[in-house]
Amino acid sequence: MADSIVRALLQDSNLKVSVAVLTQTARDGRQRHHLKAASASLFAQGLLGGALMASLQKGETRINLQLECDGPMRGFFVDAAAEGDIRGYVKNPDVDMELSEGVFQWRAALGNSGFISVLRDTGGEYYRSSVELISMRLADDLNHYFKTSDQVATRVALTVQREGKEGLGKVAGVLVQALPDADLEALKRIAGDLESRLHDAVEKTDPLDANALLAALFPGVPSMIETPVRFACTCSHERAMTTLESLGATEVQTIVDTLGSTAVTCQFCGTKHEISLKDLWAILERLGHPQHRN
Numbered sequence: 444m445a446d447s448i449v450r451a452l453l454q455d456s457n458l459k460v461s462v463a464v465l466t467q468t469a470r471d472g473r474q475r476h477h478l479k480a481a482s483a484s485l486f487a488q489g490l491l492g493g494a495l496m497a498s499l500q501k502g503e504t505r506i507n508l509q510l511e512c513d514g515p516m517r518g519f520f521v522d523a524a525a526e527g528d529i530r531g532y533v534k535n536p537d538v539d540m541e542l543s544e545g546v547f548q549w550r551a552a553l554g555n556s557g558f559i560s561v562l563r564d565t566g567g568e569y570y571r572s573s574v575e576l577i578s579m580r581l582a583d584d585l586n587h588y589f590k591t592s593d594q595v596a597t598r599v600a601l602t603v604q605r606e607g608k609e610g611l612g613k614v615a616g617v618l619v620q621a622l623p624d625a626d627l628e629a630l631k632r633i634a635g636d637l638e639s640r641l642h643d644a645v646e647k648t649d650p651l652d653a654n655a656l657l658a659a660l661f662p663g664v665p666s667m668i669e670t671p672v673r674f675a676c677t678c679s680h681e682r683a684m685t686t687l688e689s690l691g692a693t694e695v696q697t698i699v700d701t702l703g704s705t706a707v708t709c710q711f712c713g714t715k716h717e718i719s720l721k722d723l724w725a726i727l728e729r730l731g732h733p734q735h736r737n
């Protein structure tokens with residue numbers, strides 16, 4: 444089942460809905476960054492949050508959803524494009540604690556304080572806003588963010604369900620947002636039990652994809668647009684070369700003299716770009732310091 448987000452409209456109440464299933468994307472992120480259980484589960488939620496927020500945007504907009512906290516997890520960064528590509532990382536990939544179920548589940552990993560910040564990049568124009576964490580539970584803190592910062596009536600719910608030994612058994616989320624002239628009472632009613640309805644619908648829907656989940660959550664509501672989602676990065680061997688070039692000739696010369704080759708690991712996707720001696724010579728050449736190959 445490929446990951447995607449489907450968008451729909453609740454016509455009676457003028458509410459727009461985005462439904463995301465990101466199970467494969469979350470597992471891909473876990474593998475790329477070698478995430479232990481709790482880190483992988485928080486990152487899965489971060490990917491859902493970022494992708495759902497990006498689904499509200501148009502064209503080439505990107506959303507950067509960042510969480511910083513004083514607990515062992517330290518935070519995460521997610522970069523989501525409206526057209527479906529998503530990437531990011533967890534600051535501490537090694538958090539492996541057993542998180543007991545319940546409202547305070549994430550406090551042991553997230554700590555006592557922190558904030559969420561959202562950067563919207565609409566292709567040259569940037570909008571940034573942030574709020575303090577108050578719940579230490581991503582979905583609740585995102586709802587707090589929408590209330591205080593975005594000021595468009597919005598409700599989001601996320602779920603990461605275990606299946607046997609697989610901690611990322613099913614990864615899914617839903618976002619409901621008011622359009623102008625929306626029925627806000629209807630949104631309140633939906634918001635009241637959205638999380639438990641999401642949880643039950645995800646549990647019951649098998650196989651799970653975004654269209655099936657939309658049908659389970661909002662029976663009879665047609666999907667308008669489906670956007671495939673995948674973990675994808677903008678890094679390349681050439682960009683890794685440029686990164687090294689920015690260190691300057693002296694540094695690159697030191698690498699040539701001491702290591703002979705190197706590798707640049709992309710922070711966002713974990714890809715290791717090998718930089719050979721020949722590549723290093725090419726960089727020195729570009730920097731105006733051609734190598735004496737003796």
Ligand SMILES: [Zn+2]
Nearest residue numbers: 676678709712
């Ligand atoms: Zn990358």
